[in-house]
Amino acid sequence: MAQLSLTRILRRSLVHRRARSVSALIAMTVSAGVATALLTLYADLDAKLHKEFRSFGANVVVTAPAGASSLPADALAQVQQAAGSDALTAEFGYAVATTDRGTSVVVAGTDFDAVKKLDSWWQVKAWPAATENDAALLGQRAAQFVGNEQAVTLTFAGKPITLHGAGRLSTGGDEDSRIYIPLTTFTCWTRIAPSVIELQVPGGAAKVEAALTRLRAVRGIDAQPVRQLVEGESRIVDKTHALMYGAVLLIALTVAVSVLATLSASVLERRRDFALMKALGGSQGQLVGLFLLEALLLALGGVVAGFCVGRWRPGRSARRTSIRLRCHECR
Amino acid sequence: MFFRLLMESFRRQRRRKLLAGIAILLGTTAVTAMLALATTIGDRIHKELAVYGANIVVYPKADLLDVKIGGVDVKPSTGGAYLYEKDLEKLKTIFWANNITGVSPELPLHIYTEATEGGAVDAAALGLWFHHALSSDGNSALVTGAAQLHPLWKISGHWPSESSVEQQSSDVVIGSALAQRGNWKIGDDIGTALPFTGTGIAPMVPHAYMLRVTGIVSGDSAIEGKFLMPLKAAQILANKPNSISRVDISARTKPEDAFARKDPDSLSAAQREIWYCRPYANSIAYQIREAIPGAQAEQVRRVEQSEGTVLERISGLMWLVSAAALLAAGFAVSAAMATAVLERRGEIGLMRSLGASKGSIALLFYTETGLLAVLAGSLGYLLGSVLAAWLGARIFSGDGTSAVLIPVLLPVVVAMALVVAITGSTPAIRTALGQDPSAILRADA
Numbered sequence A: 001m002a003q004l005s006l007t008r009i010l011r012r013s014l015v016h017r018r019a020r021s022v023s024a025l026i027a028m029t030v031s032a033g034v035a036t037a038l039l040t041l042y043a044d045l046d047a048k049l050h051k052e053f054r055s056f057g058a059n060v061v062v063t064a065p066a067g068a069s070s071l072p073a074d075a076l077a078q079v080q081q082a083a084g085s086d087a088l089t090a091e092f093g094y095a096v097a098t099t100d101r102g103t104s105v106v107v108a109g110t111d112f113d114a115v116k117k118l119d120s121w122w123q124v125k126a127w128p129a130a131t132e133n134d135a136a137l138l139g140q141r142a143a144q145f146v147g148n149e150q151a152v153t154l155t156f157a158g159k160p161i162t163l164h165g166a167g168r169l170s171t172g173g174d175e176d177s178r179i180y181i182p183l184t185t186f187t188c189w190t191r192i193a194p195s196v197i198e199l200q201v202p203g204g205a206a207k208v209e210a211a212l213t214r215l216r217a218v219r220g221i222d223a224q225p226v227r228q229l230v231e232g233e234s235r236i237v238d239k240t241h242a243l244m245y246g247a248v249l250l251i252a253l254t255v256a257v258s259v260l261a262t263l264s265a266s267v268l269e270r271r272r273d274f275a276l277m278k279a280l281g282g283s284q285g286q287l288v289g290l291f292l293l294e295a296l297l298l299a300l301g302g303v304v305a306g307f308c309v310g311r312w313r314p315g316r317s318a319r320r321t322s323i324r325l326r327c328h329e330c331r
Numbered sequence B: 001m002f003f004r005l006l007m008e009s010f011r012r013q014r015r016r017k018l019l020a021g022i023a024i025l026l027g028t029t030a031v032t033a034m035l036a037l038a039t040t041i042g043d044r045i046h047k048e049l050a051v052y053g054a055n056i057v058v059y060p061k062a063d064l065l066d067v068k069i070g071g072v073d074v075k076p077s078t079g080g081a082y083l084y085e086k087d088l089e090k091l092k093t094i095f096w097a098n099n100i101t102g103v104s105p106e107l108p109l110h111i112y113t114e115a116t117e118g119g120a121v122d123a124a125a126l127g128l129w130f131h132h133a134l135s136s137d138g139n140s141a142l143v144t145g146a147a148q149l150h151p152l153w154k155i156s157g158h159w160p161s162e163s164s165v166e167q168q169s170s171d172v173v174i175g176s177a178l179a180q181r182g183n184w185k186i187g188d189d190i191g192t193a194l195p196f197t198g199t200g201i202a203p204m205v206p207h208a209y210m211l212r213v214t215g216i217v218s219g220d221s222a223i224e225g226k227f228l229m230p231l232k233a234a235q236i237l238a239n240k241p242n243s244i245s246r247v248d249i250s251a252r253t254k255p256e257d258a259f260a261r262k263d264p265d266s267l268s269a270a271q272r273e274i275w276y277c278r279p280y281a282n283s284i285a286y287q288i289r290e291a292i293p294g295a296q297a298e299q300v301r302r303v304e305q306s307e308g309t310v311l312e313r314i315s316g317l318m319w320l321v322s323a324a325a326l327l328a329a330g331f332a333v334s335a336a337m338a339t340a341v342l343e344r345r346g347e348i349g350l351m352r353s354l355g356a357s358k359g360s361i362a363l364l365f366y367t368e369t370g371l372l373a374v375l376a377g378s379l380g381y382l383l384g385s386v387l388a389a390w391l392g393a394r395i396f397s398g399d400g401t402s403a404v405l406i407p408v409l410l411p412v413v414v415a416m417a418l419v420v421a422i423t424g425s426t427p428a429i430r431t432a433l434g435q436d437p438s439a440i441l442r443a444d445a
Helices: A002-016 A018-043 A045-056 A075-083 A112-118 A183-190 A205-216 A227-269 A271-279 A284-311 A314-330 B002-012 B014-052 B085-093 B176-182 B231-237 B269-276 B281-291 B301-343 B345-353 B358-395 B409-434 B437-444
Strands: A060-063 A088-098 A104-110 A135-139 A151-156 A159-170 A178-182 A196-200 A222-225 B056-060 B100-114 B120-128 B132-134 B142-144 B154-157 B169-175 B189-191 B210-218 B227-230 B246-251 B295-299
Touching: A002 A018, A002 A284, A018 A045, A018 A227, A018 A284, A018 B301, A045 A227, A045 B301, A060 A075, A060 A205, A075 A088, A075 A196, A075 A205, A088 A112, A088 A183, A104 A112, A104 A151, A104 A183, A112 A178, A159 A183, A178 A183, A205 A222, A205 A227, A222 A227, A227 A271, A227 A284, A227 B014, A227 B301, A227 B358, A271 A284, B002 B014, B002 B358, B014 B100, B014 B301, B014 B358, B014 B409, B056 B281, B085 B100, B085 B132, B085 B281, B100 B142, B100 B189, B100 B231, B120 B176, B120 B231, B169 B176, B169 B231, B176 B210, B210 B227, B227 B231, B246 B281, B269 B281, B281 B295, B301 B345, B301 B358, B301 B409, B345 B358, B345 B409, B345 B437, B358 B409
Parallel strands: A104 A178, A135 A159, B120 B227, B169 B210
Antiparallel strands: A060 A196, A060 A222, A088 A104, A088 A151, A088 A196, A135 A178, A151 A159, B056 B246, B056 B295, B100 B120, B100 B246, B132 B142, B154 B210, B169 B227, B189 B210
16 A cells, blocks of 8 residues: 555656656756766777777888898788787888889889778879789879889889889878889789788787787797887877866766756755645655655656667767668669 | 845855855856867877877978888988078968977988997988077077977987087987997097998098087987987088978878868969968968978878877867767756745745835846856856866876966856856746745745
């Protein structure tokens, strides 16, 4: 009987003062939503930031150890295995050749598909297809020292080769003064094996350090971190993390005040109800319990709704809409 | 009478005003701190990203092709083209001069000398600026140099001073690998007047020159095997007065968008003007090309493009957090205001029964709300600014805290507090005014 009347009182008090309940529910929902969104954001902040840092390219450079001129034949596979499957790798071989104008130029052999993924900042109008064995990307400075950009003739150790110029490359770095050609063509022509593997280990300084330890166990290679990248990444990620921590704390405090104000409003409004219940024989404990239960119900409803709102991410829904749009177009 | 009521209300009902006051204070503090941080985050992250080095590089247009593999000159070019050091002053005259935060010219050369225990040492050297004051007439000087653009360089000892350069001697710092190779330490004098006996290119050093080691530098493998000396000394040694072969520039830029990639010469005059007046890396490079004769300026895409993405993400994050703070603060303030009015229904009933009009009661309550919002809002602005300065100084490497006190935010924040507080208390005031005064009074008894 007591149980029944309690639920009844609860239902009555929630339904009867609908406007009050709804506004309290909204306040709870917004508070919970903001808190959930921020905590979700905060929880995978580091992973997200590390992902952004992938655009900086290689953070480990693997070279042949002093004394050896090139890497072992299976170096790429071994490096990939040691670094993990989510690491991006690209092999490079270098030689100094002469252009048709008689200028010395660095020619680099590489795998264009791998470089495209690793070095996203390279500005290239059209990447040569993987099947094009005679394609050459001309660095924008190197291109000025080439007579015919369509048919690029290079000479290495007396052996000439003519390549089809696929376009210009601009990066603002050393790449601008080089000519890039496919690795297979490069090795056939120069008989020089790849000497550098550029490697990007995702996930920050600790992951890079761990990968380096594994790489140092591989024989016949020398792995060095690109220190400014590794250090810069952890600096920025740490600082943004600390900043977000402060922000989340501050906002959590504001949210708490909002909840406090809402609840104290609902108590104030019903002082008379409480007085009446007490006069009818309700004990202090029962009244407190009733009020707490009511607050709990409101909070629960608010938190569930707020959690759903907070978890909803614009990015995800945008993707969904775009898929739906595409489906629509197909029809 | 009105003012007396107002004064007495603030004087006697301090406890009742407390919750509303705290809510406004906390809300404005959170919003001010977040907005202050969000507006300055770009500069701060740019400073942190300085580790990656320059985002614009300038070299002579007529220069020969670099033949470099892995940072090592395979075939050092002889008789290349140079820029004039004097021309760098013109960097201070370009449209976006104030966005240039670091300038580091260099002149490479070779030094032939003898190790402490004998044996020829032939090492690369770089002439650089160290704490150089770059200014053109009338403008404030930008103190800059290589160490500023390379925060990873660690020095034991101190950087050479430019005033130490004389015709026969200069201060110098040496890379840690080179220090081991020659067995040199801080305080040593290194003479460069040895006859050249090796093979290869003839020494560039025409006469006896004394290098005093003032420090040993490490932290970057590219310079650990080199001599680093003031640019003036390098120019004397290489016999190329006023020459530099390359300049690294660090500039605050706006992340590149589709418009930034346009070729300015293909745009209409009006569009070109807009392109020119936005701090894109491309437009700053364009202005540098215009200012320095014979120079080719390029954005370093690896640094610039990636910085752009990171910067965009982090500032996006900060704006998102600011919006969340705004929302939470808005709800807190309006809930607290509603409570404050609700608590005083009795007063409203009494005033109404004594003959006060609805309008004058509403005016009294709104004035109280407004006063509270302005007072707590201003205090919250101050607290928020202090908090932002404290957070900024703690999290980011030390810089001026004054930058965080943004006066524009004061009216914005106070106006927001006012609007939110008044909107928040309106429903409660309306309900209270709508009720029958006798019912309220009876209920309150």
